[in-house]
Amino acid sequence: MTSKLEGLLKRIVRSGSLEVTFADGRRVTFGDGSGQTVALRFADQRTEDELFTDPQLKLGETYMDGRLVIEAGDIYDLVALIKSNTLAEDLTFGMIWRGVARVALARLRSLLPVNHNRRNVAHHYDLSAGLFDLFLDADWQYSCAYFQPESLSLDEAQVAKKRHIAAKLLLEEGQRVLEIGSGWGGMGMYLAEAAGVEVSGITLSSEQLRVSRGRADKRGLAGRVRFDLQDYRTMKAAPFDRIVSVGMFEHVGRASYGLFFRKVAELLKEDGVMLLHSIGQPFPARVNNPFIEHYIFPGGYIPSVAEVLPAVEKAGLLVRDIEILPHHYARTLRLWRQRFLARREEAEALYDARFVRMWEFYLAASEMAFTHENFFIFQMQIARSNAAVPDNRDYIAERERLLAGFDARRVPLEKVEF
Structure with a gap:
């Protein structure tokens, strides 16, 4: 039948x-x-x-x-x-x-004033640090790697990502940098060591805060890299020379784009530069994937570029460069899934077999979004003044070459303690 x-x-x-x-x-x-x-x-x-x-x-x-x-x-x-x-x-x-x-x-929720950013972040990022240690690179970069060239390993591609972002920030020694969504501290520590800048990293994850502070102390960076449990919406500080945000914008939500960029404009100096690195999708979504919404990233939303640009413009900011990276995250997610499943027994010991299958599905479905649904990464360079960024893009490759020399000399990262 x-x-x-x-x-x-x-x-x-x-x-x-x-x-x-x-x-x-x-x-x-x-x-x-x-x-x-x-x-x-x-x-x-x-x-x-x-x-x-x-x-x-x-x-x-x-x-x-x-x-x-x-x-x-x-x-x-x-x-x-x-x-x-x-x-x-x-x-x-x-x-x-x-x-x-x-x-x-979804439309009803977007109209409600209640915001659960802290709770939503904790749902995912306050999981055991040992879980992320199973599949991330040595620096715990939980965002898209940059496979340029394609033959790079995961660890090499994550270094290349940090190098690419640092080059676009046009960093100069002594500058003050704000990182919105500082993760486990890897990006902030990299910028401080590579360019001699002072970094303030903010996060809503207590677990990430604990790990990032410990890592900065261990590398002797506590005086130059500071991490705080802080919501960007309520942050009060003197304007920064540079702002960077990697893999955090997906948690902002459509209703808060205006607030996000108004806060960026408030916290960025007149000659400052921001680099926003985010997942994007080819058109605005009517609703989130219900499995990802319920089990993995409650309250998250993947924007289209068309949804982001009006909020940037209304905040009085200028878009100086947009780079689209269509395939790098698919490769990153596949490597994460392979590494995660290679240590399945350890993951089950931390949680259970059901949790492992949930995460396997999440990683596989996310990869499929990039291979079959035209999702991509966009890196948007933003400034308040046209004079803040050169008129051509040659400086990116030039700065990357200099940073590659630093990467070759950099003291290897210690194993994360958790």
């Missing part, structure tokens, strides 16, 4: 090869047989019913729960196969009304 889910899969999977073992034991193949076969098994009828009614949420949930089992290929192969085949006309009535309900709820 053909189930509703079987009919849906037959309609969706036109190309590729998907082999499904249903709860009643039937094994059915979908697609035209091309490419690598992805094989999966449903543990029970409830799994099939849930996937039919709400696949956008339940695909991740049932995999996380161990009720959807991948027997050939991996979870990235499955989500990529489904995404590459799905068309608008494949949506069922249930998918459509759930989508409409989520859009309505």
Whole structure:
């Protein structure tokens, strides 16, 4: 007997090869047989019913729960196969009304004055430091690496990312730099050591604050790099020469873009320069992915460039350069997932098998967004004066060459203590 889910899969999977073992034991193949076969098994009828009614949420949930089992290929192969085949006309009535309900709820939330930035950040970034140690590079860079050239290792590409950003900041010795979203301190320490600047890093994560302060102390940078638990919205300080924000803007939310850039304008000197590094998507999204919203990044939102620019302009700021990096994060995410799964047993010891599958799905779905949904990284250079940045981009490569010399001499990073 053909189930509703079987009919849906037959309609969706036109190309590729998907082999499904249903709860009643039937094994059915979908697609035209091309490419690598992805094989999966449903543990029970409830799994099939849930996937039919709400696949956008339940695909991740049932995999996380161990009720959807991948027997050939991996979870990235499955989500990529489904995404590459799905068309608008494949949506069922249930998918459509759930989508409409989520859009309505997202709009309602955007109108409410309640903001849970601290709580949302803690949900993800206050996880055990040992978890991130399993898959990040030696400097704990939890943002897109820069694979230029493509042959770089993850650690080398993360150094290249810091070098690229530092070059665009046009740093000079003695300048004061604000880092909005300072993570585990790696970027702030790099800028201080590479250019002789003073860095103030702010974060909403107590765990990141603890680790970053410890790292700065260990490297003898406590007098030049300061980290604080501080919300950018309420920060009061003398204007900075430079502002940098890497991988934090995705947590600001559309309703707060105006506030964010007004605060940047307030905290940036007249001849100052800012570098904003963020994930972007090709058009404004009506609603977030429900699995990522609920389990991974509550309150997050990936902007389109078109949503960001009006807020920059209204704040009286000037966009001096925008660079689009379309493929670097896909490679970064794949390496993170490979490294994470290579240490699966250690991750399960920290949490449990369900948590590990949740994170595997998150990393795979995020990679798929860059390989199949045209997500990208944008680096936006912002200033208050046209004279703050040269009229050509030659200075970026020139400064990167100088910084490469520093990188070759830099004292290796110590293992993070947690």
